[in-house]
Amino acid sequence: MSAFKLTKHVTGYTFGDPVETGIIQGEKTYGHQELPLEVHVEKGYGSISFSLTKHDRVYGLGPNLGGINKRGRQYESYCTDDPLHHEDKTTLYGAHNFFILEDDDVATGFFIDFPSRIRYDVGFTDMDLFTIDIHGEDFTLYIIEGDSLKDIVVNFHAVIGKPYMPPKWGLGFFQSRWGYETEEDIRKVYETFREKDIPLDGIYLDLDYMDDFKDFSLSGDRFPNFRTLVSDLKEDGVRLIPIIDAGVKMEEGYDVYDEGVAGNHFVKDESGKPYVAAVWPGKVHFPDFLQESTRAWFGDKYQFLTDLGIEGVWNDMNEPAIFYDETSLSEGIEAAIEAKGQNLGVMPFFALRDKFMNIGNRDEYYRRFYHEIDGKRYSNEEVHNLYGFQMTVSASEGLRKHLGKRHVLISRASSIGMHRYSGIWTGDNSSWWSHLDLNVKMLPALNMSGFYYVGADTGGFGGNASGELLTRWMQFSIFTPLLRNHSAIGCAFQEPYAFGEKVTAYNRHLIKARYSILPYLYSEMLKSYEDGSMMFTPLSFEYFGEEALQAEDQLLLGEELMIAPVVKSNARGRYVYLPEDMALVSFREDEVRLSAAKAGVTYLSYGMEDLKFFLRRNRMMPYIAPGRSVKDLSMKVIHLVGYLETEAFYTLYDDDGTSYGYEDGMVYKTEFSARRDEDGDIKVSVRNENPNIEKVIFTLMDGDENSITKEVQV
């Protein structure tokens, strides 16, 4: 083992000869550092275990099932495509090996830099034991210290690099569906949003826009006027965001395939020939994104889309998902032929059935193809979790090069490190109430991993959403930086207007509210970019006590808000835990009302027509008038709503929304302050750097619900 320091707070311990994953950045200072815990390493295997007291809690592990406190379950870091996120699933699409272990006195962060499978048993098999099994002997363990949970996260973010920032329009509302088949379908969606007065910034294009599921192609039948469609909608602030899949269709004469073969860009099987798997287009090859030259080649392909006016993309099936591979399908077919005409007993029948039933994403597939890194061959299994990450690096670099301004990019598979290049959506959830609840719990863990531009398929991807579920989900999702309603082909339609006038009105109100608070969300993202802080924080990261620990369906947003969504059906409200006195905000387009809410557990009545959240004491939040899309939003008049006891400040971060200037600190900061002097008089002031702001209207309430309004011209 060799040990090194990365920063004052981050120490690394390297075992064996690990693959360079590119996740951790910074200068290593080697020296003698004592390993403060026992790490067991033998041939092909590493393990760590912690004994847990009943007070210990575990946070993190990225996009996983389970609670905010990860105790009591098993997890796996191995990117997989499994569309049914049932309770007993141990792994989803991401592999995020950062977690914090906390008891009542100390908290320590850990990151395991290892690109293959890691299993975590967090007090599942033995309630008092947390065991980690690393499927390899070459890895680096990082220990991250800090004064608090939030501080540990900031110290971790300092060594993984700055997160991806979408353009401002990326925070608008997006409609999506696998099953909008034609140009007319897309225009119809756009027109209906406009007709129903529901703001919209983009429509995601699923597989149907492609010709035969070929990446970087267009269906001439279904989308004959693609370029015009893109520009017509963009003129009105609505962008199209096409999907790109990892697998490249095998078809001679198809440029991407031909170039990939000629350029030696595809992953190889044991014999050195391009590996054949099957995904949407039938047989495909996978680009070897772990090679720089392949990333550059594939990244340039995105120019096909940028040339058509596209400014955003979603990368899918990049775990990579495999429906079947040649060997397994042939084995199945042979077994079926052999069984033909026989009277199969139940066990042989099950054996035959299993040849087909579990034919997707089998573990052995990932042992059958190979990557090359610096001239060395690795099976995909050995470096599995880098694949989607590196596909996204390729897309990010290509889009940046060919667009010359910021783009929207989300990926399904992810590892920490990829947060520098894109956001993520949380994959194929279902229209289940439990998945709305899961969405709430997952958010802080994603922020811990460095991902801020995140969101779930609002309304649920699989299954049929009800108007009630969609509305309740929207009441939560309007706070998530990525806000997309997406559903699967064959399921009931779930656009905001798909459930009759009443639900349409609820959703219109919510989406407009989203546009009103968009400058606040954008500002909070820019702050997280600057200082590495989390945007969504569990209550237990900020407050002490059992109630804060248990309040897993409430989150803090920035330093200002607490959100407490309804995540159950048939509810007229919910119980909320207030760790301190706050103001309840009832947000409507025509009126934003504040009322006092006392610390403790309280019942919040919360109807479908409402948008309610809490504002912390001595804090203010900005909002503006809504618009049809981000393009329409004006920063001229900023409203600030505050709960003022003594003094309150808010600094609004903003920028041009499209350039990379923020990387060099080109961010406007506007400082708002409100102070109550000894006589009870309130003074407000604004220090402004933002050329777009002209007027600020403060509405401030105190604990007795006395309210005043003050205007400042800037």
Ligand code: GLC
């Ligand atoms: C995958 C994606 C989903 C998409 C579908 C068809 O299941 O996760 O979002 O709609 O593929 O492309």
